[in-house]
Amino acid sequence: MAYTHLTMKELGWIETYYEIGLKTYKIAKKLGRSNQPIYNVINFLKEGRNVSEYYNRYKQNKTRCGAKKKTFTKKQTEYIKGRVTDGWTPDVIIGRREKELGCSMSTLYRRFKDSALFDVVTLPMQGKRKPNGHKETRGKQGDKRTLDDRKTAYPSFKNEFGHLEGDTIIGKNHKSAVITFAERVSKLIIALETPGRKAEDIEITLQNWFNNLPRNIFKSITFDCGKEFSNWKNLSNQQDISIFFADPGCPSQRGLNEHSNGLLRKDGLPKQMDFNGVSQEFITSVATRRNKIPRKSLNYKTPLEVFLENVSGLNYF
Known part of the structure; x- marks a missing residue:
């Protein structure tokens, strides 16, 4: 149990007991204290001083306690x-x-x-992006593969490289979007320019992107339930990649991607920006800046370093 210093109330009782001649050990017993701090107070009182002076001296001494504030060159x-x-x-x-x-x-x-x-x-952002009780109001799609399906298909999902979490971030007046991914093992962020928010726009962008990647470099994608991903079957079949969907209103099931989106917003893709007016080069530069920052969860390596370590073992590069 941590030691607590004598309070002003206890000092008042000590002074009263001392004046009526009570023995030190009896005072300590009444207050539930050890003998030594009571002796210290009584010796102070024997010098003709009072408990108010004792308490003020204690406060003055305490200002000199503890480590000094760290200074830097x-x-x-x-x-x-x-x-x-x-x-x-x-x-x-x-x-x-x-x-x-x-x-x-x-x-x-x-x-x-x-x-x-x-x-x-x-310092980087902290806290929640959406308050407790937030309900999704966008359109949702049915006929999708769930996280239970993902668990069956990929038992080692949590520790296996090549699984993406995906979403879109929306620009000014909800007229533009950027597709975002986060690879779970390396935490690498990928951001893609897209000409629009419709399902056809998203599909075309992703088909073109996957066509420029080594085949099967990624195993799966977990999207939210937005209607912009309703053409997922075409993408899954043509690119040979498994696609799953988080439960409605459960962004924590894609927590890495949600957090990454917040970082992209902070680093250069804010809500008030019209993404139709920016290039893929700029969007990539925002993601790259974040991918070069070390992460504690990666043993202070950068997401880019961990990603390259994993893909180099796949003989793709």
Whole structure:
């Protein structure tokens, strides 16, 4: 059990018991304390002083307790700010160990919150994208393969390379879209320009993309239930890839993709942007920036590094 310091109320009782002549060990027993802190107070009172002075001295001494706030050199500060600008979190900065900073991840987070050196709002996003109780209002499709089907088809799904989570992010006035994928093992983000939001547009874009990839590099895709993916059977048959769908209103079943979409929004594809006015090169650059940031869950490797490690073993490249 952690030790707690004497409160002002307890000090008042000690002073009262002392004045009526109660023995120190009896005072300690009444207060449920050990003898030594009671002796300390009584010795202080014997000097002709009072408990208010004792408490003020305690508070003054406490201001000198604990470790001093961590300081950084100019080069260290510039390095940290540069990495945060690149999208790195304090956790990644410490875990990657590119530069010795002499502090823990928790300490660096605290310095963002209590220091004028760093701006906490520059850190990557936190929290939920949608509130509790959010209900999907878009059209949904039926006749789809479920996550139970995926479990049967791929028993090693959670640890197997080549499974994608997919969705679209919508642009200004809901007039444009970008198709997004996240590969589960490497956490690599893929973003594709598409001419429109209709199912035909999505299918054409994905057919063209898969035609430029090595055959069967990816095993499956798990989409949400949006109607834009209603041509999934054509894609599955022609590209020999399994396609499944998360349950309606359950974005957590595609949590990696949902989180990745939030990062893309933050890094350069915001809701107010008209995606019809940007190129595939720009969209790719936004995804690439995120893919070059180390991840704690990848043992501080980047998604790009882990992805290349896996595909190199498939003899595709």
